Amino acid sequence: MRLSRREMLSAILGTPLASALAACEREPETAAIAGGFVEPSMEVGHRLRDAAPRDGDFEGAPVTRTEVAIVGGGPAGLSAAWRLARAGRDFRLLELEPQCGGTSRSERDGGLRHPWGAHYITTPLSDGGPLVELLDELGALSREDARGRLGGQEELLVREPKVRLFYRGYWYPGLYPRVGASDDDLTQLARFERRMAGFAALRDGRGRRAFAIPVDASSDDPELTALDRISATEWLKREGLTSTRLHWLLDHACRDDYGLTLEHTSAWALIFYHASRMDPARDNDADVLTWPEGNGALVAHLEGAAGGRIDTGQLVTTVVPEGDGVRVDAIDWRSGKARRVRARRAIMAAPRFIARRLVRAGLPAGSADFQYGAWLVANLHLRGRPRSRGHEDAWDNVLHDSPSLGYVSATHQRGRSFGPSVWTYFMPMVDGDARAGRKRLLEPSWQDYRDAVIADLARAHAELEPQVSRVDVCRWGHGMIQPRPGFIWGPSRWAAAQPVGPIHFAHSDLSGIALFEEAFHHGVRAADEVRAALKEGPT
Amino acid sequence: MSGVQNRAPLLFLTVLIIATAGLVYELLAGAIATTVLGNSLRQYSITIGVYLFAMGVGAYLSKFIEQRIAQRFVDIELAAALIGGTQGLLLYLAYGRADAFGVLLYGTLTIIGILVGLEIPLLMRILRDDLDFKDLVAKVLTFDYLGALIGSLVFSIVLVEMLMIPLERIGILFGLLNCAVGLMSTWVLREHIYPRGRLQLRLKGLLVGGILVLALVYSTRLRIVGEQGLYPERIVHVEQSPYQRIVLTSDSSRLSLYIDGNLQFTSMDEYRYHESLVHPAMADAPAGARVLVLGGGDGLAARELLRYPDLGSVTLVDLDPAITDLARTLPGLRTLNGDALADARIEVINDDAMVWLDEARPGAIAPFDVVIVDFPDPNNFSLGKLYTRRFYRLVREVMKEDASLVVQSTSPLIARKSFWCVERTIASVGLHTVPYHVSVPSFGEWGYVMARRTHFEPPARLRADVTDGLRFLDDAMLPGLFTFPRDMAPVEVELNRLNHQVLVHYYSAEWAQVN
Numbered sequence A: 001m002r003l004s005r006r007e008m009l010s011a012i013l014g015t016p017l018a019s020a021l022a023a024c025e026r027e028p029e030t031a032a033i034a035g036g037f038v039e040p041s042m043e044v045g046h047r048l049r050d051a052a053p054r055d056g057d058f059e060g061a062p063v064t065r066t067e068v069a070i071v072g073g074g075p076a077g078l079s080a081a082w083r084l085a086r087a088g089r090d091f092r093l094l095e096l097e098p099q100c101g102g103t104s105r106s107e108r109d110g111g112l113r114h115p116w117g118a119h120y121i122t123t124p125l126s127d128g129g130p131l132v133e134l135l136d137e138l139g140a141l142s143r144e145d146a147r148g149r150l151g152g153q154e155e156l157l158v159r160e161p162k163v164r165l166f167y168r169g170y171w172y173p174g175l176y177p178r179v180g181a182s183d184d185d186l187t188q189l190a191r192f193e194r195r196m197a198g199f200a201a202l203r204d205g206r207g208r209r210a211f212a213i214p215v216d217a218s219s220d221d222p223e224l225t226a227l228d229r230i231s232a233t234e235w236l237k238r239e240g241l242t243s244t245r246l247h248w249l250l251d252h253a254c255r256d257d258y259g260l261t262l263e264h265t266s267a268w269a270l271i272f273y274h275a276s277r278m279d280p281a282r283d284n285d286a287d288v289l290t291w292p293e294g295n296g297a298l299v300a301h302l303e304g305a306a307g308g309r310i311d312t313g314q315l316v317t318t319v320v321p322e323g324d325g326v327r328v329d330a331i332d333w334r335s336g337k338a339r340r341v342r343a344r345r346a347i348m349a350a351p352r353f354i355a356r357r358l359v360r361a362g363l364p365a366g367s368a369d370f371q372y373g374a375w376l377v378a379n380l381h382l383r384g385r386p387r388s389r390g391h392e393d394a395w396d397n398v399l400h401d402s403p404s405l406g407y408v409s410a411t412h413q414r415g416r417s418f419g420p421s422v423w424t425y426f427m428p429m430v431d432g433d434a435r436a437g438r439k440r441l442l443e444p445s446w447q448d449y450r451d452a453v454i455a456d457l458a459r460a461h462a463e464l465e466p467q468v469s470r471v472d473v474c475r476w477g478h479g480m481i482q483p484r485p486g487f488i489w490g491p492s493r494w495a496a497a498q499p500v501g502p503i504h505f506a507h508s509d510l511s512g513i514a515l516f517e518e519a520f521h522h523g524v525r526a527a528d529e530v531r532a533a534l535k536e537g538p539t
Numbered sequence B: 001m002s003g004v005q006n007r008a009p010l011l012f013l014t015v016l017i018i019a020t021a022g023l024v025y026e027l028l029a030g031a032i033a034t035t036v037l038g039n040s041l042r043q044y045s046i047t048i049g050v051y052l053f054a055m056g057v058g059a060y061l062s063k064f065i066e067q068r069i070a071q072r073f074v075d076i077e078l079a080a081a082l083i084g085g086t087q088g089l090l091l092y093l094a095y096g097r098a099d100a101f102g103v104l105l106y107g108t109l110t111i112i113g114i115l116v117g118l119e120i121p122l123l124m125r126i127l128r129d130d131l132d133f134k135d136l137v138a139k140v141l142t143f144d145y146l147g148a149l150i151g152s153l154v155f156s157i158v159l160v161e162m163l164m165i166p167l168e169r170i171g172i173l174f175g176l177l178n179c180a181v182g183l184m185s186t187w188v189l190r191e192h193i194y195p196r197g198r199l200q201l202r203l204k205g206l207l208v209g210g211i212l213v214l215a216l217v218y219s220t221r222l223r224i225v226g227e228q229g230l231y232p233e234r235i236v237h238v239e240q241s242p243y244q245r246i247v248l249t250s251d252s253s254r255l256s257l258y259i260d261g262n263l264q265f266t267s268m269d270e271y272r273y274h275e276s277l278v279h280p281a282m283a284d285a286p287a288g289a290r291v292l293v294l295g296g297g298d299g300l301a302a303r304e305l306l307r308y309p310d311l312g313s314v315t316l317v318d319l320d321p322a323i324t325d326l327a328r329t330l331p332g333l334r335t336l337n338g339d340a341l342a343d344a345r346i347e348v349i350n351d352d353a354m355v356w357l358d359e360a361r362p363g364a365i366a367p368f369d370v371v372i373v374d375f376p377d378p379n380n381f382s383l384g385k386l387y388t389r390r391f392y393r394l395v396r397e398v399m400k401e402d403a404s405l406v407v408q409s410t411s412p413l414i415a416r417k418s419f420w421c422v423e424r425t426i427a428s429v430g431l432h433t434v435p436y437h438v439s440v441p442s443f444g445e446w447g448y449v450m451a452r453r454t455h456f457e458p459p460a461r462l463r464a465d466v467t468d469g470l471r472f473l474d475d476a477m478l479p480g481l482f483t484f485p486r487d488m489a490p491v492e493v494e495l496n497r498l499n500h501q502v503l504v505h506y507y508s509a510e511w512a513q514v515n
């Protein structure tokens, strides 16, 4: 059944926006715009779920021996590999996709580099630790300000103008809709910011920051973790913060970082978003580091460090303790051939919803508490820049009344303000029920998505469609772990991070917050656990 | 039942469209008044007040029309179509002539208001005998107000915001609609108009429609004529490139170039600017020097460079091919730059200077002896990036060990913080700086920063073989350029970085005070 344009727009963009678009807009001419779905091997994943191979399939399969088997080549798995490589350990990493990176994957070959998911990290606040080591390897940091403090290299720090907002027919600088804001709105905004600065400066009895990246470095003081049990909406109510504009701003933040609306986000996570990135010593937000291909640049560096010990296109089906080590069964899905890896230790760096199916050992309860948001990412390839009214083109371009988050421009950081570009358009499915969001994500056709994305952006850019040559769409069914109330400081997350026999776990899921830094932290932690175990254990 | 009764729905449609168009004319006047005179609150309230008052005058005047009411009604509609439709264009034509603009704005607004104010009372009188009066008044007024609502919504949301149709075209489109309704009225009200009158009206209608169509076709060109009002001399060339709006003006004594409305040079004193930009940096250049010019697509800096008989080569990187093409083809400009860009020693590259420097690394560009940076002032972020630490680091990488750099750095008098911000930012990448300034009458007091990798003294003399040809600089005046009087002395500033472009903020604040 083919939906009418109106029905299609309202399914993807929501009814109010769809009616506004249908009522007063000429239909963009999109038929000539090429593209398609470009996404991870969902099919292969489903094959695993529906027809799990049996042990018999692997009898007599070729065996690889190694010290450590790493399952999953996203940032977590690659970080573990990096840590082991730097420590001179032997390992083998198996990744399902033809390309490493997971949700930090990017397009690097030919044309303009651009991300498919993650696009930035925050400059670390303290000078030290493995993350700083990694970023120094990349030459991403500088210590040349007058006091020798840590900062990012200028060319990697997002270039001004960083963000602009399309609001009532006009682009404005910044994210907060200041135009028309009442005194009360502005007072509440200032009060909220002061509150966050207070949280950023707060230390517990042991001197830990109340809110720090990674989550594991944050204080577990019960008074603070109690904030995880209520929703962000509830907390704002208690604080008497009622301004609609402030709520819009914070709702945008939650949708942007967590794929959740305010009412489904934990209050702790809302505060974490703001306070963990603030540097009380400098009294401002830490700067954001970005590359044209987003966090794909970090992925590429980590991959290089692994030095050829990565096999892609490997569907891991089973991870099971065996003898005094562990056995990993996998299928090379391009050839259909089975293989086995025997290792002394394994690091599971696949998301929890997959890990729970692969690992055959007594996993702790609570895997079902890991909930994931579905995400749509569309890359629009532009021949030139369409017009816009108001503030200059920025890196992050947000539309006020859109279910999407707007788009990030791949050429901004290069300094190219004219000519071809790629815009990465993000839209989380913020449904209250995560499964419903996943279902909704998969329903529309590619054409529907192409037309909806263009209709949404054409409100802010006249003559957009003639500039668009292709629209590639990626649907991330389990795009991001969601910090719903109760998850981050509940029991399941902590339990899932504990090793089970020779099997260790690493993934950003284990933080409850999908950030590169979190994935990196767990990768390094798991690698260090393994190194310690290998030193102690029998050889 | 009379024919008119049958056609009642069409009549109400007429009312609706008259009202919609009337409101659009009023809003248009308000919008254009705001762009030209500023202060939107005042402009909108005055235009609305004047317009409503004029409508009242029209309603009053309607009582003096006693004969051939229907015919007059159509006449009035056509007149409203013509004047209302072309008002926007007329206002743009008067752009830049502040005195004439006000008269024209309120004059046309009053006439349109009177015409629209005449329409409804006349129409009601025409229909008095055909329709039930109570019903008539109710319906006519309902449609009248409904039309106003539609007009305001369609104008602001659909036409301006969504479709982004230029204002003057919106006016013409509604004029055409108004005219079509006028023509339709000659048929709807045919029982009320003599056949000869009908024919006359239709011819008039076609004439008005024709004028409006012509206005639509030529609206862009006519707007340029209006743009002329913004410039003191005759426009000889206008071009909208993908990057910027380029306007060249000239009169008997001078040629001037404007980019996005900002003066880039005027031939009367540009030699002061370009001699000062080029020759101090060239004073110690070796024979066969390799020179890099960033910006400067007008070829005037290149002209100064070509004075050096032993010049090696010049690489000129300018973003906009439209500018370098003009410098090669426009006769007035070719005369001024001595056809510099046709010289075999000059290679022209059209690219963003920062991207060019960045992508050519590492080591792909042979280093230069002299680098001349001549960009427009940092009045937006895409220009501001060409004044950042990152940019000067990239420039430093293509400078030979003893190379000289010079950067045009806006006015140290008017934009003192901006000037010193540029100077400090250059110094912050490990270059030694020597700032200087000259007076360029059409710009004011103007500043430059010279820089090198190692410590150096300001040049004491220019190259002897070029001084003869110069009109401004000589050795005697050189020392004076390097001292800064108190009102231009250094001030405390932050550095300009890509991620925090303080310079763009300094610059817009400082120039806002003089403009």
Ligand SMILES: Cc1cc2nc3c(=O)[nH]c(=O)nc-3n(C[C@H](O)[C@H](O)[C@H](O)COP(=O)(O)OP(=O)(O)OC[C@H]3O[C@@H](n4cnc5c(N)ncnc54)[C@H](O)[C@@H]3O)c2cc1C
Residues within 6 Å of the ligand: A071, A072, A073, A074, A075, A076, A077, A094, A095, A096, A097, A100, A101, A102, A103, A104, A116, A117, A118, A119, A120, A121, A295, A314, A315, A316, A317, A349, A350, A351, A354, A358, A375, A377, A426, A476, A479, A480, A506, A507, A508, A509, A513, A514, A515, A516, A517, A519
């Ligand atoms: C749209 C979007 C935007 C984002 N933006 C940002 C951002 O700007 N900044 C930021 O820090 N974070 C961002 N994130 C989150 C970020 O992508 C994650 O934090 C990060 O990629 C997580 O890394 P990971 O290694 O924990 O997991 P993943 O990236 O999920 O990697 C898991 C890997 O395991 C592999 N795998 C799964 N099953 C198997 C199997 N059976 N066999 C073998 N391999 C398997 C997968 O293919 C994948 O490569 C974004 C996420 C999304 C969806």
